[in-house]
Amino acid sequence: MIKKISISIGLCMSSFFCFAQDMDYTRTLVEKLSSKEFHGRGYVNKGDSVAAAYLSKEMKSIKLKGFTDNYYQPYSISVNTFAKNTKLSFDGKELKPASEYVVNPDVRTGKGEAKITWITKDIFKNTYALSTFMKKDHSNSFLAIDSTGLNNPELYDFAQVMMKKNVFDAKGMVLINGKLKYSAKNKLVDFTTILVKTGAIDSKAKTIQYDIKSEFIEDYKTQNLLGYLPGKTDTCILFTAHYDHLGYFGENMYPGANDNASGVAMVLNLAKYFKAKKKKPHYTLVFALFSAEEVGLLGSKHYVENPLFPLEQTKMVLNFDMVATGEKGIYVINGQMVPDEMKKFQAINKEKEYVFNMFGTPESSSSDHAPFHDKGVKAVFFYTHGDNADYHETTDTADRLSYKQFEGIFKLVRDYVEMK
Known part of the structure; x- marks a missing residue:
């Protein structure tokens, strides 16, 4: 009996150490x-x-x-x-890639400077204001939205979906949020979306300078x-x-x-x-x-x-x-x-x-x-x-x-x- 118990304990210990x-x-x-x-x-x-x-x-x-x-x-x-380094600045202040910003993975190679138009919560909460905003020409602008400024997670998510689909026909998008979640894509789009960490840029920034090199x-x-x-x-x-x-x-x-x-x-x-x-x-x-x-x-x-x-x-x-x-x-x-x-x-x-x-x-x-x-x-x-x-x-x-x-x-x- 003792021998059998010893064998059983031995097998259990063997199993334990096997998984360890x-x-x-x-x-x-x-x-x-x-x-x-x-x-x-x-x-x-x-x-x-x-x-x-x-x-x-x-x-x-x-x-x-x-x-x-x-x-x-x-x-x-x-x-x-994105094998090569990108460069991104707001009003001449350069940000650090991966820790302060990433680009959306469907972005094409591109370089330039553009003005920034900030989207406020009032635009999304007022039908007339939203309609007026959509009628404007944003083709030479980057639209920027800050989740902190909106102070409304559901509204930010709604706005982010609209912006990622570029319903405003803008040159590019700047989405500011607390976390940077990089990803991968198997297609390209004709506008540039940049994800920026909260606090990395001034909410009153007026211009964006970028140099992005991608290989599709x-x-x-x-x-x-x-x-x-x-x-x-x-x-x-x-x-x-x-x-x-x-x-x-x-x-x-x-x-x-x-x-x-x-x-x-x-x-x-x-x-x-x-x-x-x-x-x-x-x-x-x-x-x-x-x-x-x-x-x-x-x-x-x-x-x-x-x-x-x-x-x-x-x-x-x-x-x-x-x-x-x-x-x-x-x-x-x-x-x-x-x-x-x-x-x-x-x-x-x-x-x-x-x-x-x-x-x-x-x-x-x-x-x-x-x-x-x-x-x-x-x-x-x-x-x-x-x-x-x-x-x-x-x-x-x-x-x-x-x-x-x-x-x-x-x-x-x-x-x-x-x-x-």
Whole structure:
């Protein structure tokens, strides 16, 4: 009896240290992927391809099966890049790129000077004032709006949507807000939008001087990666995460530690776990790492149009995007769209208490689960609810991550898959 208890304790300790080692692997992987070696995993210096080559080796070391030797599913995209430094001044005062301003990612190369016309809350709150303002010629002006000056988040959001669509037919836009969220685009527009951090410029600035250099690449070669473990049945479960990020804005790199090196680490942790089991899984388990999520979910869209496993045989898609915080809980985004599966997650968590404050949400198109959902495949997206203030900023670095619910999500998903 004592011997059996000792063996049981030994197995438990072995299991504990196995996962602890996986957490070490997670931290190492996230630090690696968010390092300068990978150029922000974007589309300057082929950062996404550098990351793909590294992840291919990781999949090979786990000994996943693949449709190609390197696990690649190649395809092409269009993408706008900013490899060269930009310059921006207001009334001759120059701002710092990435920390005081960024440009909208659909901006063309352009250089010049223009006057600034400030939009006040009175313009948007008065129908006559708005109509009069829209009739004016703004084609040689930059229109500027300050969220602090409006003092109304809903009104600012409404104004921002109108300005980003350039309903005023202006030369350009200046949107002033508390945070700078850089992004990526696969198309260009004919006006310039600049995002400026609150307090970086005087609200009475009269002129703007700018020098923006972008490079639009129409046939950029990129790739998804897919490895799998054959199951007892052809019905499959997909574990997905995007490995790309935003790359550079001039000389400023966006590391993308939480977004989404953390999701990649979750997928590879699950791959390692299921591969290490001697028992063949019931379902075929597919581990997919998508590129070009930041450009518009293009990698996952390419996969659903060219699936390597039939979509009708795909039981569930479990997508992981930003899973390295979680101080306030986790979201199972799209969870309300798959109520039966959500009940399983809730039942597991009620018994095991793996995570705290788990919320299922309505339909969302915010990550790579969405193209699958649009095709009628059950799909959810795990996202940790916490201090995600570094989202799409240069401060999204590995040292700022708490991994508060990472292990809990891993165990929740592990148990869900093993339920059959």
